[in-house]
Structures are given as C-alpha cells and as structure tokens.
Amino acid sequence: MLRTYILPILTYGLEIVIPTGKILDNLQIQYKKLLKQILSLNINVADPAVYLISGLLPIEAEIHLKILSLFGNIARANKNSSEWRLAERQLQIKSFDSNSWFIDMKKICIKYNLENPLSLIYNEMSKGKWKKMTTTAVHEYWTTRINEEIMYYSSLKYIPTSSFKVGKIHPLALANSANQRDINRIPIRIKIATGSYILQTNRAAYNQNNVDPTCKLCDQAEESLSHFLLLLEYIKTYGTFQDGCDVKNYGFIRPKILISPYTLFGSAIKDTHLSINPREAKSFLTRTRRSANDCTDEHWCELNVEYCTQHFEEGREEYCPKRSTPCGNGTTCYLSQPCYNPVHPIETSCTEDLCMSFPCENGGNCSVINATHISYTCACVSGYNQSTDCATDYDECASNPCLNDGSCGNHFNQFTCDCNDRFEGIICEKDCRPGPADIVFIVDTSSSLKGDVNRSITFIREFVDKLPIGVDDFQIAVITFGREPYVLFDLDDYTNKADIIHALDLIEGREEGTLTVPALQKAVEISLSSSLGSRLSSAYHYIVLLYDGLSSDPNDVSTFVQTSSVPIVTVGIGHSVLHNELLTVSGHAEYVSSPSHFNDLYNRFLREIIHTDCNDCTLHTEADVIILLDINNNQTNENLNSRQKYGTRALIDAIVHSNSDVNISMYTYTDEPDIVFSFTNDKDAMIAQAFKIGKDVFSTSSNTSHALLHIGESGFYPFHDGRHSARKFVVLISDGNWMNTDAIKMEIIKMKQSSIEVHAIFAGEDGNMDNLIYVMDDPSHVYYVHDENYADTRSLNVLASLTSYYTCDNDIFTNRQ
Numbered sequence: 001m002l003r004t005y006i007l008p009i010l011t012y013g014l015e016i017v018i019p020t021g022k023i024l025d026n027l028q029i030q031y032k033k034l035l036k037q038i039l040s041l042n043i044n045v046a047d048p049a050v051y052l053i054s055g056l057l058p059i060e061a062e063i064h065l066k067i068l069s070l071f072g073n074i075a076r077a078n079k080n081s082s083e084w085r086l087a088e089r090q091l092q093i094k095s096f097d098s099n100s101w102f103i104d105m106k107k108i109c110i111k112y113n114l115e116n117p118l119s120l121i122y123n124e125m126s127k128g129k130w131k132k133m134t135t136t137a138v139h140e141y142w143t144t145r146i147n148e149e150i151m152y153y154s155s156l157k158y159i160p161t162s163s164f165k166v167g168k169i170h171p172l173a174l175a176n177s178a179n180q181r182d183i184n185r186i187p188i189r190i191k192i193a194t195g196s197y198i199l200q201t202n203r204a205a206y207n208q209n210n211v212d213p214t215c216k217l218c219d220q221a222e223e224s225l226s227h228f229l230l231l232l233e234y235i236k237t238y239g240t241f242q243d244g245c246d247v248k249n250y251g252f253i254r255p256k257i258l259i260s261p262y263t264l265f266g267s268a269i270k271d272t273h274l275s276i277n278p279r280e281a282k283s284f285l286t287r288t289r290r291s292a293n294d295c296t297d298e299h300w301c302e303l304n305v306e307y308c309t310q311h312f313e314e315g316r317e318e319y320c321p322k323r324s325t326p327c328g329n330g331t332t333c334y335l336s337q338p339c340y341n342p343v344h345p346i347e348t349s350c351t352e353d354l355c356m357s358f359p360c361e362n363g364g365n366c367s368v369i370n371a372t373h374i375s376y377t378c379a380c381v382s383g384y385n386q387s388t389d390c391a392t393d394y395d396e397c398a399s400n401p402c403l404n405d406g407s408c409g410n411h412f413n414q415f416t417c418d419c420n421d422r423f424e425g426i427i428c429e430k431d432c433r434p435g436p437a438d439i440v441f442i443v444d445t446s447s448s449l450k451g452d453v454n455r456s457i458t459f460i461r462e463f464v465d466k467l468p469i470g471v472d473d474f475q476i477a478v479i480t481f482g483r484e485p486y487v488l489f490d491l492d493d494y495t496n497k498a499d500i501i502h503a504l505d506l507i508e509g510r511e512e513g514t515l516t517v518p519a520l521q522k523a524v525e526i527s528l529s530s531s532l533g534s535r536l537s538s539a540y541h542y543i544v545l546l547y548d549g550l551s552s553d554p555n556d557v558s559t560f561v562q563t564s565s566v567p568i569v570t571v572g573i574g575h576s577v578l579h580n581e582l583l584t585v586s587g588h589a590e591y592v593s594s595p596s597h598f599n600d601l602y603n604r605f606l607r608e609i610i611h612t613d614c615n616d617c618t619l620h621t622e623a624d625v626i627i628l629l630d631i632n633n634n635q636t637n638e639n640l641n642s643r644q645k646y647g648t649r650a651l652i653d654a655i656v657h658s659n660s661d662v663n664i665s666m667y668t669y670t671d672e673p674d675i676v677f678s679f680t681n682d683k684d685a686m687i688a689q690a691f692k693i694g695k696d697v698f699s700t701s702s703n704t705s706h707a708l709l710h711i712g713e714s715g716f717y718p719f720h721d722g723r724h725s726a727r728k729f730v731v732l733i734s735d736g737n738w739m740n741t742d743a744i745k746m747e748i749i750k751m752k753q754s755s756i757e758v759h760a761i762f763a764g765e766d767g768n769m770d771n772l773i774y775v776m777d778d779p780s781h782v783y784y785v786h787d788e789n790y791a792d793t794r795s796l797n798v799l800a801s802l803t804s805y806y807t808c809d810n811d812i813f814t815n816r817q
Contacts, residue, residue: 006034007062015066018104021815024060031059039173040187041194048149049194051142053170061142064108065134071105072130075120084121091118091724093755096620096807097599106725112137118724139166199223301339308338313358319348332357364390383413404428422816424614432614433816434606437540438475438491438533439463440523443507444516444547444573446482450509452573456546457504459571459595464500466602468813475533476500477526481519482512490526492533516551516585517560520568527566540609541566548574549581561585569593569601572780576773579783579795589658589801594780596757603806616809616816621661622726623803624679626715627651628707630734631668631693634700639735639764646763646786647733648690650793651800656683658800665720666690669707670699679721704738708747712756727803732760736768738775745775752777759799761785 010031019027035050051058057065077084090102106117114137125133143166172189191198200223201213215223295301295308295315308315312335320333327333327350334356337347355366360378364386369375380390397408402417406428409416419428441463443456460478467474471492478488488507494500523543526532534541543566551557561568561584569591570582582592593601607617627648631640648666655662663679664686677689711730716722730751738744748758760772763786772782783795809815 010059011062011066014063015070016101018067018101019063021811028059039190041190045194046150048146051146052150053173053190055166055168055170057138057142057166061138064112065138067105067108068114068134068138069131071102071117071120072125072127072134075117075130076124076127088118088121091121093753095755097810110725112141116723116725119718122718142166295338296340298339298341302341305339309335310356312338315346316348316356316358319346323348359389361389361391402428404431420817424611430611430613432610432616434609434812435468435473435540436475436535436538437542437605437609438477438527438535439541440477440479440491440526440543442485442519442523442543442545442547443478443480444482444514444545445480445507445509446514447509447511448514448548448550449574450511452575453507453509455573455595456571457507459546459573459598460504461501462598463602464497464504469497469500470495475535475539477523477533478504478507479519479522479526480507481515482510483515485519485522487522487526490532513552514547514550515553516545516547517553517556520545520557520560520564520585524564524566542605543568544571545569545585546571546573548572548576549578549585550574550576551581554581554584557581558584561587567591571595571601575779576769576782576784577780579780579798580792583794583798589797592798592801594778596778596780597802599807600802600805603808606808606812607806616812617806618808619804619806620727621659621804622723623659623662623729624716624722624726625651625655625662625664625729625731625803626711627664627666627690628673628711628730628732628734629666629668629676629690629693630670630702630704630732631696632670632699632702632735633695633697634737635695635735635764635766637695639766640695642764642786643733643735643761644691644693646791646793647761649687650785651731651761651796652683652686652690654793654796654800655803656681658797659803662800662803663721663723663726665715665722667707667711667715668693668696669704670696670702671706672703673707673710675720679723702734702738704732704734705740705743705747708732708744708751708758712747712751712754716756727805728756729799729803730756730758731799732758732772733763734760734772735764735766736760736762736771737766738768738771741771741775748775748777757781757802759783761796763787 010027032047032050035054035056036045039050039053041050050056071087074083074087079085087102090100091106094100094103096103096107102117109115109117112134114134120130172193173186200211200215213222215221295304295312301308301312315338316333316335319335323333331350331352332354333348334351334353335346336349337344340346353368354376355368358366359376360366360380362381362384364378364380364384366376366378369377378386378389380386380394383394384390385392385394393410393412395410396413396415397410400408401415402408402419404423405420406423407418409418417426417428419425422431422433424430424432441460443453443460445453449456460476464476469476475491476494477491480486480488489500489503494503520543523545527534527541527543528536530536543564545568547570549570549572568586570586570593572579572582572592572594577594579592583589586592590604603617607619610616629643629648635643652664655664660681663681665679666676666686666689667673668676676693677686680686708730714720715730716724716726716728718724722728751758758776759781760776760783762769762772762782762784765787767787769782769784773779776782783799785791785793785795
C-alpha cells in the first residue's frame with residue numbers, strides 16, 4: 001500500500017521541482033514518522049531501524065530514482081528534440097554551482113558513482129539497462145549508509161543487519177501464517193529488537209489500568225518481568241506455547257539468554273538470533289524484580305534452602321510485613337526458613353545484612369561494603385541511577401553533553417542532541433557555519449600595478465559581497481602599499497558592507513617602488529593585535545596579498561614568510577605575473593590564486609573554516625588537460641628542447657604529483673594539429689611519447705587559432721577519452737611569435753565560454769612574452785619558467801593545483817545560522 005499509493009503521492013512532481021535544504025528535511029521527517037506509525041514504533045526509535053526493518057529507501061533516494069528515470073527518458077529521446085538538445089547544452093556549458101536541473105541531476109550521478117550524464121546523452125542506453133544500473137547504484141549506496149548509521153545507535157545493536165536488503169522486509173517483520181496471534185507478535189519483536197518494548201503490566205500502571213496487562217504472546221497471564229523472562233527461556237527450550245504462560249517447572253534463567261525470533265514468536269525466521277546478556281536484557285524493560293526459580297515448590301526449596309533464602313523476594317514481601325515485632329534500626333527482615341510445609345511454616349528473622357532486603361531495583365545487584373553488613377551498594381543495569389538504588393533511569397542529560405546550545409533529549413541508557421542549524425554531530429560538536437575569520441587584504445598600488453588597482457578593488461568587493469560581515473562572522477582590514485604600507489582601515493573599523501565598499505573606492509595607484517615586507521609585517525601585526533580588532537584564538541586568520549610577484553625586496557620577502565604565523569594567500573594581478581614569488585610567499589600552490597579563479601579561492605576559504613566532517617563543500621578532482629605544442633621550424637632545436645624540458649615534461653611531472661585524477665592528452669601543430677597521445681595518466685608513457693617529437697621542417701609558422709578551434713570543438717570529446725564532468729584545460733607551449741594575435745585571442749575567449757581554460761608556458765630564448773600575455777584571458781595564465789638566464793619550473797605547481805577545487809552550497813550562510 002505504501003509503495004503503491006502513498007509514495008507516488010508524496011513524491012509527485014518532485015523529479016522536476018527538486019526539493020533541497022529544509023524542504024527535503026521536513027519531507028523526510030514526515031515520511032519517517034509515517035513509517036514508524038505503520039511499524040507501531042515509538043517516535044524516538046532510531047531512524048535507521050525504520051529502513052532496516054521495512055526494507056524501504058529514504059524519501060531522498062526515492063526522489064533521486066525518479067529524477068534518474070526522467071533523465072533516462074530524455075537521453076533516449078530523439079537527438080533533434082528540444083529536450084535532448086537542452087540537456088546537451090546545459091550539461092556542456094553550465095557551471096557546477098548553477099541552478100540548472102541538469103546540473104542537480106549531474107550531482108546526483110556523482111553521488112551514486114554513475115557515469116557522466118553527458119556521455120550518456122551521446123551513448124544511448126536501453127531503458128532496462130539504465131533502470132538496472134541506476135537502481136543498483138542507489139540501492140548499494142543506501143544499504144552501505146544505513147548499515148553504517150546503525151553502528152552509532154546502541155539501542156539497535158541487537159538487530160541483525162545481515163538480512164537487510166532494499167526492497168525486502170526484514171525477517172523480524174514477517175509472519176509465517178495469517179493467524180492473528182502470529183501477526184500480533186510482529187510489533188512486539190520489533191520493539192524488543194529496537195529497545196522500545198514496555199511490559200503490558202507497566203503500560204497498565206501508566207494508564208491507570210485502562211490497558212489490558214495480559215501478555216500478548218500467550219493471551220493467558222499478566223505480562224510481568226518474571227513472566228516475560230521465564231517465558232522466553234521456556235520457549236527457547238521447548239519452542240511451544242502448549243502450556244500457556246504457567247511458569248512452573250520452566251527452570252531458572254541461564255546466565256545468557258539466546259532469543260531466537262523463530263522459537264520465540266513462532267515465525268519462520270532463520271539466522272536472526274539475538275544474543276543478549278541478562279543484565280542488558282533487563283534494560284529493555286521498565287521495571288524488574290528478583291525472582292526465585294521455584295521456591296514455592298516444597299521439595300525443590302528444601303534442596304535449595306540457601307538459594308531461596310537469598311532470592312525468594314516474593315515470599316519475603318508476603319511474610320515480613322506480618323512479623324509481630326518489626327526489625328530495629330540497622331537491620332532488615334529476611335526469610336530464615338523460606339520453605340513452606342505443614343511441619344514448619346515459613347519463618348522470618350532480622351539481619352544486619354541489608355542486601356537481604358533486596359534494595360536494588362530493576363535488576364541491580366547488591367553487595368555489602370564491609371564485614372558488618374551495615375552498608376551496601378548497588379551495581380545497576382546500564383542506564384539506571386545508582387544513587388536511587390537503581391529505582392530510576394539515570395538522566396544522561398544531567399551532565400549537559402550537548403555542545404553549542406544543543407537541546408538534550410534523555411532516553412533510557414542514552415541521549416540525543418537536537419542541534420541548531422549551524423552545528424552537527426552526536427553532541428553538536430561540528431561547527432558547519434564558516435567563520436568567524438579575520439581577513440587582512442594587502443593591495444599593491446605601486447607603479448607596476450597602478451593601472452590594475454580597480455581589479456584588486458573588484459576582487460575584494462566580491463569577497464565582501466559574499467561574506468556576512470560582523471563581530472561574530474567576518475572582519476575585514478585593508479592595507480595598500482608601494483614603498484610604504486598604508487592602513488586603509490583596521491579589522492574593527494567597519495561592521496557593515498556598505499562602509500567597507502565605500503572605503504575601498506578611496507584606493508588609488510601611486511608612482512613608487514614595491515617593498516612587500518613592510519606591508520606583510522603590518523598585516524601580521526593587525527592579525528595578532530586585539531587593539532586593532534583581531535579576535536586572536538577565537539577566529540581564523542588570513543592575509544590576502546594582491547600583487548604581481550615583482551617585489552623590489554624579493555630576498556627579504558623569502559626570509560620573512562618563513563617566520564610568519566598567519567597563513568598568506570597570494571593573488572596574481574598585473575600586466576605580467578611572476579608565479580614563483582607568489583608561491584614563495586604563500587608556501588602552498590593551493591594558496592596562489594588569480595581574479596579568474598575567485599570562486600576557487602573563496603570556496604577553499606569556506607572549506608578550511610568549517611568542521612572537516614561537514615558536507616556543505618565538495619572536493620572535485622577530475623580534470624582533463626591538453627598540451628598543445630608548437631613545432632614550427634622557425635625555432636631552433638635548442639629552444640624546442642627547452643620547451644619540451646621546462647614545459648611539457650615539467651608540467652606532466654607537476655600534474656601527476658599534484659592530482660592522480662587528472663588525464664593528459666597532447667597535440668603538436670603547425671598548419672594542422674596532430675594527436676601525440678590520447679588522455680592518460682601514465683607518466684612514463686606520456687614523457688616517452690612527447691620526447692619523440694621533432695620540428696616540422698616544412699613549416700616556418702603555425703596556425704595557432706586554427707589549432708585552438710580544433711581542440712575546442714573535438715579535443716575533449718569521449719571518443720578521445722575525454723570526460724564531460726572534468727575541468728578542462730589547454731596549455732599552449734609556443735614561442736609566441738604570431739602575427740594573428742587577435743584571432744588567437746578570440747578563439748581563447750570562445751573556449752572560455754565553453755568552460756575550457758587556456759594557459760601558456762613561456763620557455764626558451766626566442767619567445768615573445770608580450771604576445772602570450774596579450775592573447776590570454778588573464779595575464780596570470782602565463783607561466784614564466786625559462787630563458788637564457790633563468791630556469792625555475794615551480795610555477796607549474798600552481799597550474800597543476802587548479803585541477804582540483806571545492807564547490808560549496810550557495811546558501812551555506814543562510815542554512816547555517
């Protein structure tokens with residue numbers, strides 16, 4: 001009924017309007033409540049138990065299956081249909097953080113390790129094969145996840161997980177016949193297995209006897225603890241209810257109770273035994289009492305007098321109140337003669353052994369503290385409070401275990417924390433809202449960057465626009481520098497965006513040199529000074545240096561950054577950028593950025609300043625890189641060898657070392673591009689193939705714009721082993737001695753519109769650096785590695801680092817209040 005009627009209604013239309021965030025959370029909450037009602041489970045039962053027992057998927061998974069099914073229909077549509085063409089275009093051009101339905105569907109494919117949807121568009125799959133592949137992937141993902149989540153709930157440790165299979169009801173919820181009694185046992189055994197079962201006698205007491213206390217397993221006697229546990233042992237031994245619930249001659253409960261749902265409830269369940277320690281078994285129930293084997297049987301009692309003296313609590317409660325003389329202070333009544341017969345009736349006496357009064361409730365074990373027996377202590381079943389002689393449930397919330405204002409819910413032998421939106425984790429220990437952070441921006445306004453000041457202002461403004469500004473979130477300071485640093489404003493000067501943006505407009509360039517160390521010193525001072533607004537250890541700290549890497553004091557810079565205690569991020573801005581100095585200052589290739597990679601840097605910031613277990617940011621490592629080598633005959637062999645050594649080989653080394661999920665392909669060109677090798681990550685094979693290349697002796701010039709056009713149209717396609725989900729790069733290695741720079745620049749702009757980045761490597765003694773910089777989308781896309789007086793390929797580590805990046809939820813600050 002649920003799958004036929006309820007699920008279709010709940011998920012109607014959600015394959016088109018995909019629910020996320022709080023809407024999805026609320027939908028899942030209502031769905032889980034419904035399943036618990038159907039299974040007769042308490043609302044506090046751990047969620048994974050619901051899916052484990054019912055064999056159903058979470059509502060999120062059901063929605064994902066509908067989305068994947070819809071996409072399968074689109075992929076199989078006619079190639080000229082508007083749906084198919086829209087899917088192709090959206091998957092090709094939309095960025096990963098867009099709001100496109102097809103990108104959301106692409107994220108779902110990534111979640112379940114399915115093929116890239118664009119490749120499925122081009123390689124049509126039959127309906128049956130697509131359904132089988134997606135269903136299998138979704139089922140495997142959620143089977144693993146549900147089993148992992150079960151491990152975190154102590155109340156579910158007795159549920160056998162080996163029988164869990166999506167679409168298959170757990171054996172605990174099956175009946176072997178249509179007999180009503182057999183069906184009525186299903187909720188009972190589910191509750192026992194999930195630690196939520198309450199004895200019928202206790203239900204009756206809680207409801208002022210408006211509930212029938214009769215045992216639902218046999219329908220013959222009141223379900224007290226002694227009845228329940230002795231019944232379990234009897235059924236385990238004899239596998240029948242033939243004598244009803246009379247506990248006479250059942251035998252005493254053994255040290256370990258093995259409860260088989262097959263013998264216990266009469267259902268045909270195999271391999272689902274629950275192995276429960278007797279003390280843990282009692283923790284399923286709300287009250288227990290000490291019970292003798294059968295001290296009411298005269299013959300058995302006479303053979304076990306000592307045992308009955310110590311364990312016949314029912315007899316003590318009946319006869320001790322009848323004593324003519326109550327026991328005095330420091331003593332307690334006990335059965336000195338526990339066995340009844342006509343010759344000598346049951347007798348009571350007084351003792352200093354207080355354990356003889358059975359003071360420990362709910363299955364607790366009593367032991368005397370000293371030889372005089374005048375004091376005792378109770379060893380309680382886990383979950384009960386020793387200070388009340390195990391009479392009450394221990395309040396697990398008394399120690400305030402939930403951090404960060406989380407609300408604690410006290411349950412038997414456990415607690416749960418209801419965290420606010422900002423925090424996650426068992427005890428709300430994971431802060432998933434980025435920040436707080438203090439960021440000091442340093443802007444180079446010297447002569448070499450006088451014309452690029454506005455780019456630096458725009459970069460900072462983008463940060464300010466995206467971040468929540470305030471004393472509890474992000475604080476911003478700005479320093480400008482040329483020969484000397486100038487503090488535009490400190491961390492605590494402005495607490496709203498409008499004031500910061502207005503102050504940024506005051507920045508202007510100056511005709512002076514570039515001394516970087518004094519500016520860095522001032523930034524560190526601000527970062528570590530509470531009088532200048534720093535929140536010290538209560539916030540993250542970053543320095544962001546926007547400049548071209550062409551300091552007048554490079555040696556001093558190198559010395560200073562080795563002692564800096566504040567992380568420094570460098571952003572390459574200028575007519576030409578020296579990446580090696582940027583890398584020296586930051587110390588990490590991932591901390592070197594550019595205006596064209598603003599989102600990469602912004603999302604990396606967010607990921608670094610939230611808890612590592614939060615899932616608001618996703619790391620992407622897939623990248624395809626095409627090396628495009630100019631082999632015109634106008635260059636000398638020595639210069640071609642330099643480009644091969646310092647360009648091709650050094651780039652392959654850097655990429656393979658940085659990211660194992662990058663595939664590299666290579667083309668050479670003069671008039672037409674020729675493929676050297678298709679996409680691969682085999683380093684040795686790539687280098688061996690690359691160094692077989694020589695100059696094209698018949699061509700003294702190269703058609704670079706045509707080569708770029710060819711690569712942009714087909715170089716990354718699947719038939720060359722390209723991956724549609726991968727970030728795409730073309731790295732141009734050429735002397736740059738071109739006449740048609742405008743045509744080349746236009747092709748690079750077109751490639752950018754198709755999400756293909758073009759970078760260039762300058763190597764050799766005959767190169768034209770100005771041409772390379774002119775055609776690139778950003779001057780920072782040119783990497784200067786070699787000339788007649790210089791050889792340093794470290795800058796290519798920066799290029800390699802761009803192959804992996806984070807994306808974070810656009811509403812991360814809204815959801816994580």
